[in-house]
Amino acid sequence: MASSDLDMSIDEERNQLLMREKMMQLGGHLVLKEDEELANTKLMALKKAELMQAMETQNFPPSMHFFQAKSLIEKSEVFKILKKMPKGAALHLHDFGILSMDWLVKNATYRPHCHFCFTPRGALQFKFAHPTPPTPAPAECSEWILLEKYRKGLQNVTEFDNSLLRNFTLVTENPDVAYADQNVIWSKFEAIFFTISGLVHYAPVFRDYVFRSLEEFYEDNVQYVELRAMLFPVYELNGTLHDRAWSVRTYKEVASVFAKKHPGFIGIKIIYSDHRFKNASLIMESVRTALELRAMFPRTVAGFDLVGHEDTGYSLYDYKEALMIPFSRGVKLPYFFHAGETDWQGTSIDRNLLDALLLNSTRIGHGFALTKHPAVWAASWKKDIPIEVCPISNQVLKLVSDLRNHPAAVLMAMGYPMVISSDDPAIFGAKGLSYDFYEAFMGIGGLTADLRTLKQLAMNSIKYSVLGQREKTAAMASWEERWDKFVVDVARGPQ
């Protein structure tokens, strides 16, 4: 063979390989319309320029810790496009980690009758009550201080409010120093939920929190959310406690009011969630509760999950008996298990992925360890079980530092079903879904991911939601309308 023939044949094989990989990747088989092609060209030119600059400067946001990358991301032209992009649904969120903590500080803590105290370990607690409640036992908390009065005595209220804010998020200048290991950061993470608990479970705040959350996601072009909620009792000023049904009903009502004012908003569904540190008999109760709630609110309560630090909690296998109750009763309780949110391959915890599959989980939360489990990976792919990828959460909670090494990169390159979500954006100093989409698009997808990938991710979020078939069709139509506008906007925009 002459050299030029060889040349040609290598180039041909090369193009075939490139094409095969292009087709395999997430969204690779989507055929773009004319406007989409134009928008894609513009988007990819911006993306390439940003990546090439990052290779030069070695300042690449997905390789940096999010706390340090955030301001850089906000300067990115790609990020600006991602913010405008209709992203469909957010399927992996936790009840009180989703609304910018600013709101809690500036709004909730400024309401009348807000008290605070310090636990012996220095943690803040809040309570709305009138009159001021009696001092708790010393082992629990200091005396209750009325915030309104306390603020009046302060010389610098802004400084105090900033200190509150610092207590409500994980954000810090030097996260690698502040959070030496996963246990340290998980304990601060859980402490935040404990601290804000008295604020967000106060009925008037609760209602507004839900409404404002939906607004924040809606502003970020998210039309629908599925929320892991623990449904702790919500209280009134006079101490009255509401049960879980009340909370679900309130979620429903708020979402319905919200929908009326916000065209294109689709709604909210609740995944009732319990903590994976409880013993098996308590989880048995929770499964029964989940079944009851689902019977009461079949269109709002989507199913059940277990939350908390996987590495230190019970495994799904430990809860096997409880989790099989629905099967043995012949009733349906969809599961949405967190599984494989770990780096400890081969441990009992790491086997949660196996059990999530065997227990027929509808989706898998994180699934960070999935690529290390080839048999589970193959089986869950066959069953079309998507993973919910939360890049910033995984980075902040110290599973991976450079997001280019996130295992979802492999899955995205192969076209494994996934959605992008943000877990607890407010606690990480993020907002909505856009920051996580940026990390996924630039870091996890590399230069290979393009508008097809983004479109597939958005469509996946509706496809793999638990919306009914009819709701899904309507949601997809509504999303598509927005998508088409977005595409025209990018295609005809400057640059």
Place this chain on the structure above:
Amino acid sequence: MASSDLDMSIDEERNQLLMREKMMQLGGHLVLKEDEELANTKLMALKKAELMQAMETQNFPPSMHFFQAKSLIEKSEVFKILKKMPKGAALHLHDFGILSMDWLVKNATYRPHCHFCFTPRGALQFKFAHPTPPTPAPAECSEWILLEKYRKGLQNVTEFDNSLLRNFTLVTENPDVAYADQNVIWSKFEAIFFTISGLVHYAPVFRDYVFRSLEEFYEDNVQYVELRAMLFPVYELNGTLHDRAWSVRTYKEVASVFAKKHPGFIGIKIIYSDHRFKNASLIMESVRTALELRAMFPRTVAGFDLVGHEDTGYSLYDYKEALMIPFSRGVKLPYFFHAGETDWQGTSIDRNLLDALLLNSTRIGHGFALTKHPAVWAASWKKDIPIEVCPISNQVLKLVSDLRNHPAAVLMAMGYPMVISSDDPAIFGAKGLSYDFYEAFMGIGGLTADLRTLKQLAMNSIKYSVLGQREKTAAMASWEERWDKFVVDVARGPQ
């Protein structure tokens, strides 16, 4: 179905999944002999204890930077076993990064007629000569200082020697601060080779360096090495320069002398390597040189490779014409390309993996990005092209920080052909192969990898070497004899 039936069926499916994954992983289908089973039980008990302790303390060497992990690794019982383990061959090493730098300081620089100077940028250079050579041009180096005389004038020679050592390795207390990004560390990395060049290319040192290197690997239970060598001119005291053929002949001779004194030592082969920063016409010359060298030393010169920082160098595609010379001439020149030693997915550099495959690379150096290229991955698996995994190198050169996130974890779980090597252990403060085996076994393999994995890795190093069929059979027999002894030693040992 009754609950207990369901129970059983889930447990059965679970065991099947576990078994399937166990069979898939690297070495998973190996059937252990009785002594091996016993040794495996002991090894895995130690491994599990160390992993469980690490989960408690959150101090896990593979998650830490090697410079900080090294002393912890040395305390590990698993590491002690890995040191004793016959590891077969080291297939990915670079000429002058393989012998503990201590030797260069304590031996080479103490020889008579050793001079040093400082370049304007503060880099050290060395030259053996008699009499002292004339002062170089100021743009090149300061005047030559005779080390012997210089040391005599020092109050604290140890301190000076330590400063030399610091110039010869990348080791530093706080690597994340010292090496802010990949470009910074690569430039220090290349600077080390530049600095030691005048030492290692002095003929008497060169010979001893090769001999001592083989000894260091032999002591680490490595029986055979394949060396990427740039074959720069070696010089004599009087300034005479030797050509590449001289160097290859010397490698051969030293290895043959070494073999006589060290039972079980198999030998050395050379992969002639050039730098990926040269323009294409120079690489064309190098390919011709490689062909010539291979014609002269068919049993010693194994093939050709390109070295240097992939991200900033030319791509294989840029060199296509040069690299196709052997094909167009119808002669064979095995390639051992570094490819995919990058985190920049989708860039032209990242496509080196495609071209390594298309150019029929015998093995792939690093292949760090392979899992992001599903089509290349499938094709190279079909062609049985192994990757040479160098965990510590990848971590030190900032491709991945926590080695549990090394992409080889996915490949190991799937049984993709691979070998473990150490790249430039001396520059990273490591030695032989044992440290990299530790990282691979504990970090990349997780709790799943066992004695089967280790055995397969050792066997792979012979299987995927370029030894001839006969040599391979002999090497395998010699390795097996050592392996059996090792197994008995572990099986009957304490614990």
